[in-house]
Amino acid sequence: MDLKVDIARCSAELDRLAQFSDVPAPAVQRIVFTETDLAARAYLVGLFEEAGLKVRHDTVGNIFARWEGTDPTLPPVATGSHTDAIPYSGKYDGTVGVLGGLEAIRTLQRAMRAAGFTPAVPRRSIELVMFTSEEPTRFAYGCLGSRLLSGQLPPDAAAKLTDADGQNLDNVRQSAGFTGPLADVKLQPGHYSAFAELHIEQGPLLERANLDIGAVTAIAAPAALRVRYTGPGGHAGGVMMADRRDPLLAASRLALEVDAAARESGSPDTVGTVGVLDVHPRAVNSIPRDVLLEIDVRDIDGPRRDRVLERIKQKAKQFGDELGVPTTIEMINADPPATSDPAIVAAIEQSCVDAKLTHQRMVSRAYHDSLFMSLVCPIAMIFIPCRDGMSHRPEEYSSPAAIRAGIEVLARTLYQLAQ
Amino acid sequence: MDLKVDIARCSAELDRLAQFSDVPAPAVQRIVFTETDLAARAYLVGLFEEAGLKVRHDTVGNIFARWEGTDPTLPPVATGSHTDAIPYSGKYDGTVGVLGGLEAIRTLQRAMRAAGFTPAVPRRSIELVMFTSEEPTRFAYGCLGSRLLSGQLPPDAAAKLTDADGQNLDNVRQSAGFTGPLADVKLQPGHYSAFAELHIEQGPLLERANLDIGAVTAIAAPAALRVRYTGPGGHAGGVMMADRRDPLLAASRLALEVDAAARESGSPDTVGTVGVLDVHPRAVNSIPRDVLLEIDVRDIDGPRRDRVLERIKQKAKQFGDELGVPTTIEMINADPPATSDPAIVAAIEQSCVDAKLTHQRMVSRAYHDSLFMSLVCPIAMIFIPCRDGMSHRPEEYSSPAAIRAGIEVLARTLYQLAQ
DSSP, X not given: OOOOOOHHHHHHHHHHHHTSOSSXXXXXXXXXXXXXHHHHHHHHHHXXXXXXXXXXXXXXXXXXXXXXXXXXXXXXXXXXXXXXXXXEEOSOXXXXXXXXXXXXXXXXXXXXXXXXXXXXXXXXXXXXXXXXXXXXXXXXXXXXXXXXXXTSSOHHHHHHOBOTTSOBHHHHHHHTTOOSOGGGGOOOTTSSSEEEEEEEOSSSHHHHHTOSEEEEEEEOEXXXXXXXXXXXXXXXXTSOGGGOOXXXXXHHHXXXXXXXXXXXXXXXXXXEEEEEEEEESOOTTBOOOEEEEEEEEEESSHHHXXXXXXXXXXXXXXXXXXXXXXXXXXXXXXXXXXXXXXXXXXHHHHHHHHTTOOEEEEEESSOOHHHHHTTTSOEEEEEEOOGGGOXXXXXXXXXXXXXXXXXXXXXXXXXXXXX | OOOOOOHHHHHHHHHHHHTSOSSOTTSEEEOTTSHHHHHHHHHHHHHHHHTTOEEEEOTTOOEEEEEOOSOTTSOOEEEEEEOOEEEEEOSOTTHHHHHHHHHHHHHHHHHHHHTTOSSSSOSSOEEXXXXXXXXXXXXXXXXXXXXXXXXXXXXXXXXXXXXXXXXXXHHXXXXXXXXXXXXGGOOOTTSSSEEEEEEEOSSSHHHHHTXXXXXXXXXXXXXXXXXXXEOOOOBTTTXXXXXXXXXXXXXXXXXXXXXXXXXXXXXXXXXXXXXXXXXXXOOTXXXXXXXXXXXXXXXXXXXXXXXXXXXXXXXHHHHHHHHTOOEEEEEEEEOOOEEOOHHHHHHHHXXXXXXXXXXXXXXXXXXXXXXXXXXXXXXXEEEEOOGGGOOSSTTOOOOHHHHHHHHHHHHHHHHHHTO
């Protein structure tokens, strides 16, 4: 079939979605269940319905838009991603998978009508999923929606998660209009026949190799933890150095240790980051009294990542002990890596050949809802290049040509899988 | 004369003043020119007027309450301190010098009337000063009011200082009701004949030595600087370690260096602290992009402190260069130490003898408005013990007995100086 992607329309929709933001352009911030997020959802649901898709949502805010096939009793093929956005991020992370997924479906609709199919729908239904709360900003867990869909996170545990203001998820999702038991979210294994997610690479490799498409074969194992050090505080002028127990010194040592532990793992695939370091009471003439770190560690290899985590936790405690400041260590999450299904990877590669696009196999260093959907059904991901590999910053950029290529490959892949 | 300090009244007034706070008790926060600060000022002015003092204020909000003497043409004796309070501090820092100074004056009023003086006032006027903006929280400079009174800070420079919201001092002070030229604040040298400030020690030495009073002979030289590191930021999962330029790593090295530089100065009198370390954008899955440190360095010895500052600035730049992250270094202030006037110190010691209180000579590690008043007139300070030397934290505490002793010594000292 000849597929004509309407990239002008999709680009305009990406731009419009980026305007739903709580920080000034070009940065984006759209935290789950905020007014801005709810307004963006309304915009998207409008687009889904306009495309003739049957829209429903579940009790935690995952949104499903179904293009019903000739045999709706068969497990559908699914695609999708997220639209929430961390502070001061860009406009392509996740959104390309949702609006690109929508355009992939619209492209197939047009192509099948033009090719004379009657009805002009595939055999299996194709379902577009907008996962809720993929970013960890509000409730600490990344991929909250897909964790619940897959059963990786039990509903009781999810209900009690609180945000920085002490509000729990259960109340927040209900106030946002998503009511009913959280236990209803979980899908049965095999609910879908396959899940394929289109996403920007968030790394520099496709651009450096000048390739159009990455066929993702595995997703790195993510982990995060919180470390808190507490000291007596005191007057910056009045307390002699010998009398001090300053938690910022332990935290500083730990920040350097996280970096070293990742670099010294034996593989360049390990990454470690301190993204949050909060100092209380935060006054120039006051010795820090309370310091909180949030640490992110990832690797393609689960056991290697866990060795790095152990090193970090052990050193965290050692630095606190050496300084005489009580240390609290709390794991937030540590998930195993995921492997793509070979048949879907093959379908992606075939789609690239059919679309005359260059491609390579690669791994995903960032984790995505696909990681947890791998517990429900076979999965794979389609990557497109992004400029300088930049992401989680306003300069994040993928060209319309790159996005168009990704949408065409997604459309062809979904079509193959939906037969 | 027999002096009877009404410590019950003064303690009640200290407790009342502590209630003017923007954080919950027992912590105190009272930032200059906020609603809470203005309400506290109104309360204090009421007390000053109740004591029959003539109250005026200057154009930046320093408040003066004068007990007129028999010869008002002579330069008055002054006492006083501040009532603004940093975030999560205690209720005695500065307030003991203002409410204690008020009670010292009321004590002398009662004593002179009881002793039959006619009129019951000393020869020189005695003036109680409530210095504005002693804490650096809002406008970066500590002792803003006394810097302007002494001419150490020119009015044009002061007018342009901005707070964290970008509002400048000139607008803020006028909105608070303090209008007129800032140039009017400056006092002529010799405006006062002497200035003596009562303050809690903010250190543990008097308590450890079980002494009632510290006669302060010198005030340490304070300095503060800002260092900012800026990197590209990026995705915590997506950017390989070899490709990173993380400003938090430079900042962590610098925090450890500040501590080492202070400890290695050759003297226990050097202190160095990082009280502020801000990470932007502050998200667990985002590599820090911008990190700001605020650094406090102090010493009794000016040249030694300056050597420590040089080491810190040099290392700050080195760490930025090694990491490839642009470094901005901005000195906020670097003031010379101050020496107390021997005659006032002698008057303080004589007052201790007359009051049958134990005492020792000592230096002040924290700096105070007295540091800048030393450019206007002879100065000295009177210290009282505080529990465990704690300050700049809610646990800050001086007993009523300790405060009573300080007030009696202040009253006797002021009386001697006012002859």
